[in-house]
Amino acid sequence: MSNFGLFQGMNPDAPMFHSGGYLISSLLMDTALVVVVWLLIRFVIKPDVTKLKNYEAPKTKTKFTRDQNRALGILIMFFVIALLPSLLPTGAVKDFFSNFGVIGAAYLGVAIALIMRNEDGTPYMKFIDVAKCVPWHIIFMIGTLMVLCSTFSDPELGIGEALTMAITPIVESIGLFGSFAVLVIIATVATNILDNSLVSVLIMTVIGPVCGTLGVSPSGYAALLERPCEFAILTPAASPGAAMLYGETEEGWVNKKTIVSFASICICVFIVLFILIGFGTVNLAGK
Template sequence: MNNSNKLNKEVVDSKAGMPLNKTHIYTLIGFIIIAVFWVMPPIEPLTPMGMKVAGTFFAMIIWWSTVSTIWPSICGLLFIGLSGYAGNGAKGFTSVFTSAFGNNIVLLVMVAMVLFGAFTASGAPKYIARWILTRKILNGRPYVFMALVFAAAFFITGVTSAVATLILMWPITLRLMEGLDVNSDDQIWPYFFVGLFLVINFARSVFPYKGVMVAILGTYNELSGNADPIIFVQFMVFLTIMGFLFTSLYLLGLKFIIRPDVSKLRDVSVEKLAAGQELPPIGLPQKLYLAMIPIYIFMLMAPSVLPTSNPIVAFLETIGPLGVTVFWVVFFSIVHFQNRQLLEYKEVAAKHFNWGVFFMIPSSLYGSAALASDATGFKDLLIQILTPFLSGKSELLFIAILFTFAVFISSFANNAAIALLMMPIIFVFCEQFGIDPKSAAMVLSAIVFLAMLTPGASPQAAMTFGNKDIYKTKDILRIGFPVTVIALLLYIFIGYPLAKILFL
């Protein structure tokens, strides 16, 4: 696989290298689940149609986590159409696909992947990394150095992808470590590189206008009937605050509790770092793409923070995130540099359009909504099964149980797939116990990405476990497990109350 394909492999298929026989086994398991759910008598209170939808959705979860994303997504919609959920006959079957792919979130992702793919292809992220890592404040300050490396990784992950950031940051940081004479035998090595991975993993959902985060947050909006939708800008603020707290706690824990030997990092200087960051002078394309990011964010935020009586703000509210993203795609397509468009749509789409994410989003949105609808009886079944375990608990304990379960199960299955499975569960029980589902759903959307203790958790986890030149499995588990527990507690005791304030 070439680097351009790797850069945008933000997909739910974290088992791309799985032997063919295992792929066939998991494929067969999914079809067996569908067959069993379609022929067995309904498990009350599930309806006959609910059994078919539930079996199909569970099969998609298994396939997304173990096999692929494209054909399972199409296959899932096929079986939901055959279940009669949208009506019988050709009209009902066709309605499933037209409704799924006609969702405005699907269109947003289609355009955003090209826009941010062009941002990555321009080379702008490399200039961000170089600028951050050549600030004089880090001279002779090991923990400031690590904080700036982590900050660069966090920001680049937010505007590109976790996989892209790993591919970009690994060679940069390895050159930095080589220049400082730090090697894998030094005590600080695993804490630095595992910490880098943890920050990247944490930041992958901070900019939710791209990738699977759109599907996860969009699923909540669909389940709520868009009556009280999650506003993506608020989600960005929440994740940025939590990311700052997480990174700060990690570095403070290193400095004052673990206290690894950082003597070699005391030689860090701007001159040494700059020597490993040779880049040509920044050009017009990179400058425009870098300027686009803050303006893009402002255009998204403006309708939420400024009065809509202003005609420009009113216009931005009218076009929404989809319109803002389309505007920038058109802008970069019109502007030319050296007789070339700054955004060659077909060229960028060929390298950076992620078909796995594109097909997963409509199938996950539609499948989750179908599963949680009154026609299936799935919500009643969840209440019947889980009420004995959750009833009588305080709100905080209730939230802690659900979040802990989500983190545990997503350590062994794909993060995004588990978030999609958990969303209707969160929604049902928050309503059942009189808890605002919005705050819980928002934290759930972020908390599943804490899980990274097996290669199956995410694509970047698979990449990290497989990179034996940098990471040892024992170091990932030794450092990652306690950090995951601490991050879980951070979300339960600080993140959830913060979400309730931000999402009133």
């Protein structure tokens, strides 16, 4: 949901997405994905799991430190504030928490961490320590893209209008379901080759014109189409998780050929399931 602010900037009249409905849709999709992939592994692929079966994890009992417990508390607070507006009935409390949004909840968490002090009086969090772990090149790239993509909403430049005119014949010919399917395929394939943050921002720029052409609210589509931009497992550069997976080739747990073949199957399964379940539940995420 990190790019939904960009989407709203380009589509100021679009209603907010429904985070509760988004979670329900995602839960259905993820459950189906786990079941189908498990069936494929169990009855079709049948990989050799002897090493995994014989592996014995080190028996250690590591307890959370005080700092880790506080960080967990801030994280839980973030999720509660971000999700409450979708769960509460209409009223003053709902209106109050709706003012925060995802970004506001994140800012509040950072503010609390900055105010907190350790037992010896030192700050719990310092910006200089946080900055060392931030991938600044990604931040700058996304920031630049957000500025460039925001020009789509500028009527004086006419970029958004030109894009709408260009894609209108295609969208009208394949319809709403076809457009959704094409965007899912493009997003999933692209995110396994390019940086997923880049793909996510680019997808946000075309959802408004596509939905506007078909006369439907774009909020649910914008929310759900973030998911394909995160399913990056094919190449080491696709995501940190994929990089860690390829790192296991040096330990002999898996080889690159197996990763590519299994990942390709999972990607195809994801595309099919997401098109069917995602399109069927898109109205849960936004109207």
